[in-house]
Amino acid sequence: MSTIVLILALVLICLIAAGIYFWFVFREQSTLAYSLPFIKPTHRKLTTAERAAVESYLNQQNRFSTRLLPASPMLPSARLALTSQSDNVYPITRAITRYGLASDEPNNWRYYLDSEEVHLPPFWEQYISADNHVEVIKTQTLPLVISLNGHSLLDHIYDRPPTPVVTTTIPEKNASIRQKESEHVELVNIRKETYQENSLNRPNGIKEATSISAALLLLFFSLISPIMVIPWMIFVAVLMIVWGCWNLLRHPAESELKEVHCLRGTPKRWGLFGEPEQGQISNISLGMIDLTYPPHWQPYLTADLGKITNVDIYLNRQVVRQGHYLSLHDEVKHFPLQQWGKNAVLAASALVTILLLLTYVPLSLPVKLSSAWLQGAQKTEVTNVQALEAIPLHIGDTLKIQGYGMCYLPPDEGNSTTAGFMPFDCSRIYWNNADPLPPPESEVIDKAAALLATVNKQLHPSGTQQKLNPQLASAIEKSGMILLDDFSDIVLKTQELCSLESDCIRLKNALVNLGNAKNWASLVKRAKSGALQGVNVLLRPVSAESLENLSNTAASSFVTEEIRQATATLNSPPPGGFLITSDEGKPLVDHPKPNSPLNENNALEQWNELQRLTNLLLRAPFQAQGVITNISVDANGTRHIALHSEPDMITLWRYLGTSLLLLALVASLGYNAWRLLQRWRKNQHRLADIQRYYDSCFNPQLTSASVRPMV
Structure with missing residues (x-):
């Protein structure tokens, strides 16, 4: 059994180590894929000539932008710089979408591939078509387009100096370019999203809960594994728990919060140059910007159509706030998200680990000793009955006894055959002040x-x-x-x-x-x-x-x-006194054993052996030492004290670890089961509560009593 457990533990450690290794290996690639969600896995390397052309373009662009608007936060191209990831060139075919904002900047056009903003050299706008074959590289801020429909930055950088100011009118034949309309859209502010708005896009915590669950199973296996692998298993489990709890409880850093553009304009139900989507909710535009709304806002959007309204959006045109009432921030504030998936995972893993503990690990002794040590156990050494009677004993105390007592005789269970003859059990000792019983005669x-x-x-x-x-x-x-x-x-x-x-x-x-x-x-x-x-x-x-x-x-x-x-x-000792028992069955008296098993002797030889043992064991010197695991009193007033050998340091830590793990599992099971039921119930009517809240805002005749905020 120990060999199988060792193999399982080693396999588990190898899997964890392999997972950490691959995470570090692919960490850079995952970060790049996150920053450029539209890229394909295939890519090529940037040539030396192309890199020189890109560096020349960026130098001219940054120098011109700094001279023009040195403190402008709306000019991300002014901060373009190559990084270690810029050596990879990603070819893609996408439609290029742009929109313009009313601001004081000389170049107020923004270009997007899908929902990701990119930097497009301004002198290439005339080459934009419906489907554009482009090549992009990663920079410090925005991805940079180095090739557009066969026009490379390598060819144009020496023929025509770049200029970030676009004043020409775009021909109408390029249907994918969004023209400036007469509708005025004012950029009021750029802010970071709030923690409430960020929570709507954060993971549901199942990955972190799975990591914590795996760590709990790893801690369980450490209780039954060889000593040489226990520290490594505990170390890995603690790291997994710390990582999972940190990601579950931490607030996102300031750099992780997305930018929200606060605009002022007149929303209208039209969809210039926008792909058809589901329902009329996707046909609302603010100037040249097609807006994307949460589905449950659809009944309330008509109130702001045709009116000058404040609209807060992400760069992907997702609306987070509009008008006086529609706000994702307020929704999360008054009706918090009910992410119950992580609680379900943690409750299930805690239940499974508790069942494994109950099946494979004896819990009675670790729980008793751990609770006694927490309360403060004491050590006692006695050599007479009066001294032991005067001491208050508790489970978990360490007791050492020396004296003379009588070995215990098991009670007769109606077995009168010689095969059942077993005169004394010296793992139990009667200890009192009464005179010893006389040897049997007949x-x-x-x-x-x-x-x-x-x-x-x-x-x-x-x-x-x-x-x-x-x-x-x-x-x-x-x-x-x-x-x-x-x-x-x-x-x-x-x-x-x-x-x-x-x-x-x-x-x-x-x-x-x-x-x-x-x-x-x-x-x-x-x-x-x-x-x-x-x-x-x-x-x-x-x-x-x-x-x-x-x-x-x-x-x-x-x-x-x-x-x-x-x-x-002989098995009727005087009342009172003590019955000292070794719960491990170890003999407390050192006496010579018979030459042959007692049940192999004839009846007369058994009687002679009984007389010999009686002379030896009715008043035998004994020594008992260990931790008290049980104390009770029988009908005769005899106090029964069960002793267990003092555990060594390794066993002691196993006992403490078992008790702490069991306590943590019970607490985790109780808390997560309660939160699971609570969150699941609230999640069932969260959307209905939000709709009632908006109904009360847009229809004043509804009282606030009909709205039920969540906590």
Whole structure:
């Protein structure tokens, strides 16, 4: 499992590194594409002769413009300068659109390819046609046209000095050039767009939310990854979170805000030289400028038609404000945008990561210890019960105990078989001031041992134990028979152990048959009277083995019951005190282990092992040290204290990281789920609220109570 996690972590890190590399590689190209949205991917390099011609043109243009209007903000050509990106020449075929503004500048014509403003040498206006093949390069401010319909700047720069002033009248045959009309359009001001207007064009934050979500998953994988990759994974995750949060929360810089031209003129419903678009909303022009409006403004545009009106537009002719009421700024101010997509991504990623934490990482111990450490845990060392009783203990405290106690005995669960025999669990220790319990003793065990001893002695005699003469013993051994030389002793010891009539039925029947008696009572009477004294019983090997098995079975049943009763007695410690537990199952007492598993011993050997362990473990020296993970009190007043080994520094940081990540995920899930529902609900009626707001502005009979601003 650890190998798979390591491979996944390395693959994830490689993917992130590759993404950062490609971002840096294509960063310059993306910036250029953003500044020139109409360019094609294909391009060529600027030749040395062309570069010399461009530099000559720019020098003359900048020198003339500075001398003419040195402080004019409306003359972007005065700031033209080549950059490192100017070596790329982009060929395109587009219609060239221009419009003029009423101002004090000598050249008030502005040229556009699509919605991007470009600088066109003024002496090329006569070559403009419906579809123009041009070549452009990037400069410090505006893209520069170096070739138009076969006319290159290289050919014209030495034949004709450039002049930025255009006074000639453009022929009517060039349909793509917009003529000056009699309509007066006044440039009132040039301003930067407001933050509210900028928010309408900003991304919805899903990309940043995805970055934060990937960082949360990376932090989760760091909890189950090898130690050598954890710092790198955390570093990358923190960078991703910082980048995502910065882009989500920051205000755009001043340089990122677009220019807004504040114009004054008379809007009319016509569309000179404009491509047909959807609806009549695209057929409104201000002088020679075709205006583009937000679709929900259509019912309110007729109020300003034919009247002198203030209109604020972007360079792409998109209207952001018109008249007294229509304003994108006011819309966002009173009815904020409800971008709920980022909240949906963050809530979903937080939920997925929480499920992964619950599935693959144990959370109980990290949460307990982290909360205890935040509250201030203490270290305690005690050697007697009275001192521990006087100390207020809390989960997360570090506790060290030395003393003498009794190992815990698991409660009897009704399993009376020898296979379930397990006398002591030394990962739990009873610690109190009561006198230790006495070791277990039993007369029944002594009787069972006596019966087994006499049966074993007679069935497996040694040479010195037999009471027969050697010749008779040798003859019996040669015949393969087995002699019971004290049969009455077996009968009497069986009666002492199995005193009840229902005890040892099979063993009693076997002895009755061997003694040729009518029943067990008569056989016992004869044995007690001495009538069986000196009576020898001769057995075949099969019968002898059967008698031995019956004796062992009868004795084992009594021994097993005595073991169960003895362990139940030992497992009833005095009330009060403490039960110290290792929640990892580690033994708190160092004691010698049995040579063989207890369930492989017979019943009598298990009893002997129980007595030996009792002498060792009813008052055994123990040492327990660790962090308290649980405290409880049972019905007898015994305080149960669970200890966990003190974590090392790496484990400690994993615990803290797990708790902090879980807390952050729960907070993120709750907040983003709430914001998702709130924003989704408000987004459903935002447009309707804006329309009611405009209705109340353009129709005074509607009261402001019908408008519901958002917050």
